[in-house]
Amino acid sequence: MTTLRxxxxxxxxDYVRLPFEVAHGIRELHVSYTYDRPAVxxxxxxxxxxxxxxxxxxxxxxxxxxxxWSGGARTEFFVRADEATPGYLPGPLHPGTWHIxxxxxxxxxxGLTYEVTVSLTEGESGPAPRPVYPPARAGGRxxxxxxxxxHLHSWHSDGRRTPGEIAALARAAGLDFINSSEHNTTSSHAHWAEVAGEDLLVLLGEEVTTRNGHVLALGTEPGTFVDWRYRARDGRFGHFARRIREAGGLVVPAHPYADCVGCAWKFGFGQADAVEVWNGPYTPDDEVALAAWDARLVASVRENREWLPAMGNSDAHRDPDVIGLPQxxxxxxxxxxxxxxxxIRAGRSYLAESRYVSLAFTASCEDGRRAGIGERLAVSDDTSVTVRLEVSGAPRCSVRLVTDQGVLLTGGPLPVSGQGVVEWRTTPAYAAYVRAEVRHETALGPVPGVMAALTNPVFLGVT
Known part of the structure; x- marks a missing residue:
């Protein structure tokens, strides 16, 4: 037993490295730790x-x-060749210098005083498991x-649900796909195959949890580890963003304006493929994220450059967190x-609070040309364009059409059936893009009504 103080x-x-030696013939490694918590x-x-x-x-x-990595979720863990505590990877315990x-x-x-105890048990190792990963395709329509x-967390990081419990709740929420996104670990990747199926696609990834913000590595190759031990001033994020893409994943900054320590996004959005503008139940943080995203949309059309699609995810950890709020x-x-x-990368998507909310959003002109969410209706600046939004599952919600000029149409409330159609005529000279919001009556102080759904934009005009 080794004690490190x-x-x-x-x-x-930000990080303290504690070396210790592992000899030949070790069957199990067990670590526990404590630290003081003085009054402040x-x-x-x-x-x-x-x-x-x-x-x-x-x-x-x-x-x-x-x-x-278990972050602060556990006070002890073990690793063997055949098994490990959730958050940790089973495998051989080779001799050499290891580090806590x-x-x-x-x-x-x-200050913070700590004590770490490392216990090594001798013996014959069990066989290392051969990981089985979920398929990259499900049934579909x-x-x-x-x-x-x-954006979901299981007991492999700081969540409390098992992969099986998450999959059951995802199916109940009407979801077709989910992404594994544990904080700074890939240990859950080998535990999703048995709960995936023809009706549920499970993507594998990580929530890369740095000191200057969190980013989802969305849909990487199984077992892809992305390091998180850097700040924005270190100039290392671009390297690890490329690592995510090289592993087939998307780079999605999460809850970029959250106020928890280390949560606010400080790396900029030049490396991002999408951005999470709605995280869990809608709050003023999300309203700030939405406004900042919309400002980037305006800049993208003004400067004729690529735009950044919006995403919404639950960030669910435990009861009563609702998986699929939003989706x-x-x-x-x-x-x-x-x-x-x-x-997702193309922005052909909208965000909804539940399976019951559905949108259809298009822009069309008299000659029959039409564009949907994330697409461009390439017509001249003076062409008359009809924007049409069909809503279902949003009783008594109001509708807002937002352009690069701001909110140009507010309608509603929708009837108690939750269904309605809104049409608006404009031209590309007046609106470079149009996006839709569907909001509840309930407001959050100075914030408009809580979001029920929102779309990525439809762009108007030639580039």
């Missing part, structure tokens, strides 16, 4: 300490030695609108990883 002062580096004045962060493990292959940034990595999330003014939730509804050629990602 120390004290972290306020303002210390109101408004002052107290102590919070995260933990993870790297093996003899190295602890350097982006290296191959990652064996697991501590991450002081917040440190009290008095051909080209159709598919509903998904791409991203994607127009895709089939229910496959590639098709869903292509639809």
């Amino acid at each position: 120390g004290t972290v002062a306020p303002g210390s580096p 004045p109101p408004g002052t962060p107290g102590n919070a300490l995260d933990i993870g493990l790297f093996d003899e292959r190295g602890v350097e940034l982006g290296g191959r030695g990652f064996r697991g 990595v501590l991450s002081p999330y917040t440190v009290a003014p008095q 051909g080209r159709a609108w598919y509903r998904g939730d791409c 991203t509804v994607v127009l895709a050629d089939d229910l496959s990883r590639a098709a869903i990602q292509e639809g």
Whole structure:
């Protein structure tokens, strides 16, 4: 047994590496840790300490030695060849120098004193499991609108639900696809195959949880590990964004304006494929994210450059968090990883609070040309365009049509049936894009009504 002790002062580096030796013939590694929690004045962060493990292959940034991360969700864990605590990767315990990595999330003014105990048990190792991953394609309905939730947490990070429980709740929410997004670990990847099916596509990924914001690695190759141990000032995010794309994933900053420590996004959006503008139950944070996203839309049309699609996900961790609140509804050629990602990347999607809310949103002109969500109706500036929104499942909600000029039409409330149609005529000279919002009557203080659904834009005019 090895005991490692120390004290972290306020303002210390983000990560503390604690080396220890593993000899030949070790069957199990067990780690437990404690740290002090002194009283602090109101408004002052107290102590919070995260933990993870790297093996003899190295602890350097982006290296191959990652064996697991539990953050602050657990006070102990074990690793064997045949099994490991959720959050950690089973596999051989090769001899050499291993490392505990501590991450002081917040440190009290008095400092943070910790004690880590490493216990090594000798014996013959069991066989390492051969991982089985979920298929990259499910049954599907051909080209159709598919509903998904791409930000979910199980007991493999700081969630409380098993993959099986999440899959059951996803099916009950009417979802067609989900994405595994544990904080800084891929340990859940090998535990989704048994709960996926023809009716549920499971994408694999990670929530890369840095000190300057969180980003979803959405739909990467199984087992892809993306390091998180850097800040914006380190200039390393571009490298790891490329790592996500090279592994077939999408780069999606999550809850970019959340006010939790380290949650606000500081890396910019130049590397992003989409952005999460609605995270869980709609709050003022989401309203800020929506406004900032809309401002980037305006800049993209003004500067004639690529635009960034919006996503909505639940970020569900435990009861009473609702899986599928919200959900991203994607127009895709089939229910496959590639098709869903292509639809998200193209912005052919809208966001809805539940399976019961459906939208159809188009722009058309008199000669029959038509464009849908995420598409462009390429007509001259003076062409008359009819924008049409069909809504179902949103009783007594109001409708807003938003352009680069701002909100240009407000209608409603919809009848108690929740169904309605809104039409509006414009020209590309007046509106470079149009997007739709469907909002409840209930407001959040100065914020307009809580969101029930919103679309990505339809663009108008030639580029």
